[in-house]
Amino acid sequence: MAAAPIAADSNQDRLHSHCCYCSMQCGIDLIRTETELGWEVKPSQNFPVATGRLCQKGLNSLGHVLHPERLQLPQRRIAAARPGEAWQQSGWEDALDEISSRITSIQQRYGNDAVSVFGGGSLTNEMSYLLGKFTRVALRSKYIDYNGRYCMSSAAAAQIRAFGIDRGMNVPLDDIPMAKYIILAGTNIAECQPTMVPYLMAAKKQKAIIVTIDPRQTMTSKLADIHVNLQPGFDSVFVNSLLHVIVNEGLYDKAFVESYTTGFEEIAEAVQHFSPDTVSVYTGIPKEVIRTIARGFANAETGIVLTARGLEQQVNGVEHTLNYINLCLLTGKMGKPGSGFGAVTGQANGQGGREHGQKADQLPGYRMIDDPAARQHVAEVWGIHPDELPGKGVSAYELFGKIHDGEIKAMIVLGSNPLVSSPNSANVAEALKKLELLVVVDMFETETAGYAHWLLPGSSFLEAEGTLTNLEGRVFHRPRAFHTPGEAMEDYKLIRKLAEKLGRGAYFQYDSPEEVFDELCRASKGGKADYSGMSYDRIKASKGVFWPCPSEQHPGTPRMFENNSYYLPDGRAKLHGITPKKPAETTDRDYPYILTTGRLGNHYLSGAQTRRTPALMKKAMVPVAEIHPSVAERIKLRFGDRIRLTTRRGSLVFDVKISQEIHPTTVFVPFHWGGEHSINVLTNDALHPISRMPEFKVCATRIEREDREELARH
Ligand SMILES: Nc1nc2c(c(=O)[nH]1)N[C@H]1C(S)=C(S)[C@@H](COP(=O)(O)OP(=O)(O)OC[C@H]3O[C@@H](n4cnc5c(=O)[nH]c(N)nc54)[C@H](O)[C@@H]3O)O[C@H]1N2
Ligand SMILES: Nc1nc2c(c(=O)[nH]1)N[C@H]1C(S)=C(S)[C@@H](COP(=O)(O)OP(=O)(O)OC[C@H]3O[C@@H](n4cnc5c(=O)[nH]c(N)nc54)[C@H](O)[C@@H]3O)O[C@H]1N2
Ligand code: SF4
Ligand SMILES: [Mo]
Secondary structure, eight states: OOOOOOSOOOOEEEEEOOOBBBBBBOOEEEOOOOOSSEEEEEEEEEEEOSTTTTOOHHTHHHHHHOOOOOOOOOEESSSSOOTTOEEEEOOOOHHHHHHHHHHHHHHHHOOOGGGEEEEESSOHHHHHHHHHHHHIISSSOEEEEGGGGGHHHHHHHHHHHSSSOSSSSSSSSGGGGGGGGHHHHHHHHHHSSSGGGGHHHHHHHOOOOOOESSSSOOGGGGSSSSEEEEEEHHHHHHHHHHHHHHHHHOOOOOOHHHHHEHHHHHHHHHHOOOOOHHHHHHHOOOHHHHHHHHHHHHHSOOOOOEEOOHHSSSTTHHHHHHHHHHHHHHHHHOOBTBBBEEEOOOBBTTTTTTTTTTTEEEEETTTEEOOOOHHHHHHHHHHGGGGOOOOOOOOOOHHHHHHHSSOEEEOOOOOOOHHHHHSSSSHHHHHHHSEEOOOOOOOETTGGGGOSEEEEOOOTTTTOOEEEEHHHSSSEEOOOOBSSSTTTTHHHHHHHHHHHHOOOOGGOOSSSSHHHHHHHHHHHTTSSSTTTTHHHHHHHHOOOOOOOOOOTTTOOSSSSSTTTSSSSTTTSEEEOOOOOOSSSHHHHHHSSSEEEEEEETTTOOSSSTGGGGGHHHTTTTSOOEEEOHHHHOOOOOTTEEEEEEEEETTEEEEEEOOOOOOOOOOEEOOOOOOOOGGGGGSSSSOOOOTTBOOOOEEEEEEEEOOHHEEEEEE
């Protein structure tokens, strides 16, 4: 372990913060102890989201912060940037001088857009805002995007199409216990947002029915009254059968549909051929189950539908999400206590991270960068002419395509590990090799940093003050608990300094994150994600304010659409008739199974943090592929064998677990590892035409037996 951290306020023996991992953003208390670490983590009793509870990740969230591999000094690559080449440590002045002069030289040779930024959804609102502003104002480049593209983009596109606004959950967590019928589709809450489980249990106590829809029986489906075992890619087919019943049996809320929506005819038409009888033949889901769920949800007094990445991370992800939204709209389960839709946001600041300009087509406040009024407003706040603002860039994965095309020559990565988390990652490695300059700002030498020319030490969640917006749309304040180790710098200071070196410091004279937040609030004023009624004082005093909050007098908006007015031009919500389409890759003789990927309870995303947390790592050292017994039998798997998975992009060997609980067509592999354990070597980089979300959840694969002796011989 590294040396014990130094409290930002040395007089305090109890510090407050929030867990760095999922979107619940549980409060934590850091308590000074006599132990080796000097501090321990306890659940905070003072934050309304998860009073008194933390999951394993939260309890162990100090683990990576104090890890001996924490970077403490800038370092540069001595020779070519290749994994394994030696580093040389450097002071900040030299590092920033050289990085800025290389940026300038690249921009002089190839134009401003040759330098790009790749951000992340763990960063604070202030950092998300600053990265967007830095790219447009200091670099004057159009190329910024972030890992949230891999996460919330399909849900965002769907909510914008249906409601005109994208707030992950339309209802606060406190509404869950009031719901009488809860549909959880492609969301493994028990492992991914564990402290949300008590809300579901409270609903169950009030006799709510819970339905899960997933190709696996998960810890979440153990809470369910009905589990629908769905082959990946079939959500729209399945939901069409529910809508078929609701429409044909006249179970929809006619008054609500008539007064507040458009597009009913579209749905009636689209679901015609999806009777429970037909759909049960295609999916193996019993028709009685389809009818029970459709009638149950429609007739329930209140109901909530939650979706997550299971159905969103697909080339049809926007359409699948729209179809689940249809369920709520058609049955009038919107805008009242215990009723609504939610796409369960993933990362710590997965919600705020998508509102303030890290996305290729966005400006702060969820404004669109090609909207002249938005450009005018934001340019004014930033003190530049609107014509100076670049236009729309490209999505996260497409940035690597632009490197291959030779248009992008440099990249700054801050808050992501895209070599592990991007689809078809061998292609990403090839792109990173071509860069003239790759700067990674991280706490660790990540897999992505293996290709970096410069590696700069960033701040951890305990070392940087800021605000975040949790999955409910609650904006709250996270204080700075510790000093950064060694020479590591708070991320926002690094951005300021780099802007200064690039001659654009005048636009970045912030002396605290609070100053950034105040500007962010002004920039968001009048936008969809309007924070303009917020301030640090107000947020701290009320333990969070829900956006939209357009004025100091406005109470904030825990529950969206309460007056049934939506953010589309006609004020109505839009129903969408969905004609289900196939995934980008379907199975065939050579690749007869479906590979789907996802998460484990004890690891987080690319694993950069949790693989450096001994207490979590020891629970899952390597990824284990899950297959159905019928597959094991077909490939003649014997005790001790492993399996080889081969897709059109590559081939890897995994340990294997045989489980009745997975759909017989499907193999599941978690994605928290790099190198030879990295499932993203195999995943498909097909993107959704609108959201540009990669198809992480469905590709065609071959499964073969790989016996131990064979492996030992190689
Ligand atoms: N422990 C842990 N918690 C996390 C994270 C983590 O890495 N680890 N990451 C955070 C982040 S950033 C995110 S985005 C969230 C993600 O949270 P989730 O979306 O809940 O997590 P996943 O495991 O990716 O996928 C959820 C489920 O989708 C199922 N699935 C696969 N294909 C399909 C399909 O076609 N249809 C349906 N209906 N289901 C399907 C999978 O079997 C899986 O159980 O979790 C957050 N919380
Ligand atoms: N196959 C497959 N791939 C997936 C998914 C899937 O379901 N299947 N899910 C996708 C999803 S939903 C997501 S969200 C992405 C996420 O994928 P990544 O973006 O790779 O996620 P992280 O591992 O959180 O990477 C964050 C990095 O930033 C660093 N970091 C964390 N906090 C800070 C900070 O405050 N400052 C600085 N400077 N650095 C920081 C961490 O050390 C880490 O290296 O993965 C996607 N990839
Ligand atoms: S539920 Fe999420 S925020 Fe809460 S402790 Fe676990 S990982 Fe952290
Ligand atoms: Mo995510």
